[in-house]
Amino acid sequence: MRRTEVRLSGEGGQGIILAGIILAEAAAIYDGANAVQSQSYGPESRGGASKAEVIIADGEIDYPKVERPDVLLAMNQEAYDKYAPSLKDDGIIVIDSTNVTAGGTPSFQASHVRGGPITGLARDLGREIVANIVALGFLCAVTGVVSRESLEKAVLARVPKGTEDLNRRALAAGFSAAQAEASRV
Amino acid sequence: MRRTEVRLSGEGGQGIILAGIILAEAAAIYDGANAVQSQSYGPESRGGASKAEVIIADGEIDYPKVERPDVLLAMNQEAYDKYAPSLKDDGIIVIDSTNVTAGGTPSFQASHVRGGPITGLARDLGREIVANIVALGFLCAVTGVVSRESLEKAVLARVPKGTEDLNRRALAAGFSAAQAEASRV
Numbered sequence A, B: 001m002r003r004t005e006v007r008l009s010g011e012g013g014q015g016i017i018l019a020g021i022i023l024a025e026a027a028a029i030y031d032g033a034n035a036v037q038s039q040s041y042g043p044e045s046r047g048g049a050s051k052a053e054v055i056i057a058d059g060e061i062d063y064p065k066v067e068r069p070d071v072l073l074a075m076n077q078e079a080y081d082k083y084a085p086s087l088k089d090d091g092i093i094v095i096d097s098t099n100v101t102a103g104g105t106p107s108f109q110a111s112h113v114r115g116g117p118i119t120g121l122a123r124d125l126g127r128e129i130v131a132n133i134v135a136l137g138f139l140c141a142v143t144g145v146v147s148r149e150s151l152e153k154a155v156l157a158r159v160p161k162g163t164e165d166l167n168r169r170a171l172a173a174g175f176s177a178a179q180a181e182a183s184r185v
Helices: A016-030 A077-086 A106-112 A118-124 A128-143 A148-158 A164-182 B016-030 B077-086 B106-112 B118-124 B128-143 B148-158 B164-182
Strands: A003-011 A034-041 A049-057 A071-074 A092-096 A113-116 B003-011 B034-041 B049-057 B071-074 B092-096 B113-116
Touching (some): A003 A016, A016 A034, A016 A049, A034 B016, A049 A077, A071 A077, A092 A128, A106 A113, A113 A128, A118 A128, A128 A164, A148 A164, B003 B016, B016 B049, B016 B128, B016 B148, B071 B077, B071 B128, B092 B128, B113 B128, B118 B128, B118 B164, B128 B148, B128 B164, B148 B164
Parallel strands (some): A003 A071, A071 A092, A092 A113, B003 B071, B071 B092
Antiparallel strands (some): A003 A049, A034 A049, A034 B034, B003 B049, B034 B049
């Protein structure tokens, strides 16, 4: 039975929690899987760090805690440095290369790290605030944890009215960047 | 050590998940506690039901699942009927009396159920969409799970820019309704 653990991390204001909710809803409401989405708040959240987790499974999710993610999104350096070591052996880290320099050995990077200029692409669209949606597009293209069609539906169901076109373009920018990055790997 | 389990329930479009995030952030970022906030999506979420859970504790939260809530918010009848039986023996149910008729024996109701016209108050403010914020004010006044000051800060940090005054009034309406209801108990 498939069980995929995703951790999204960055800082307050980057829309990490909304990204987690959208990913869970893409998986559960539109792709028909089960999902649990959670955020744990402790001292680090008072310091401005933001983290959201999503577990996607075909069956029941009895244990709702992420221990070692299959997929990690790191939207800033602190998040990368903190969570990269927790990745599963065959996991994938998506980094926002606008903000993050991947550490680790070259072989670790080659097998685990996929990077795109997520925040830069959002700035190109004129609204840095959509970096979370760019990130979801990139992550979905690289990992296939949800279908693109379901992700787009989930995004459009959650973003403010009047911003649908901007968010659709943000998602597409993330997908395109992932495809461009894949052709370089 | 204090551990309080809160379940917020209703239907899609009532802002249940945002209410859960705000409650967790009030507890953790502003009141200095630890909190875990989660939503589980399964077949019922595809049917339109919405549920969010918050655990608030002074210490570490090792087990992040709500089994028997101390506090239940029921924003529609289906949610009340489904979750009221799961309440802890000394728990409190907050119902939106605009939408919900409390079941159970009169003694169960007297000891457990606190009701206010949450959606009706939101309509009076001209925006039914703020019913979730009215509900948080009511729930906070009745249960004291977070401080009013922290709750207001958390609300204002999460609602869209330009809606701060509306949401401040929604919160105040919830508090006032709880005080009025308490004087009748």
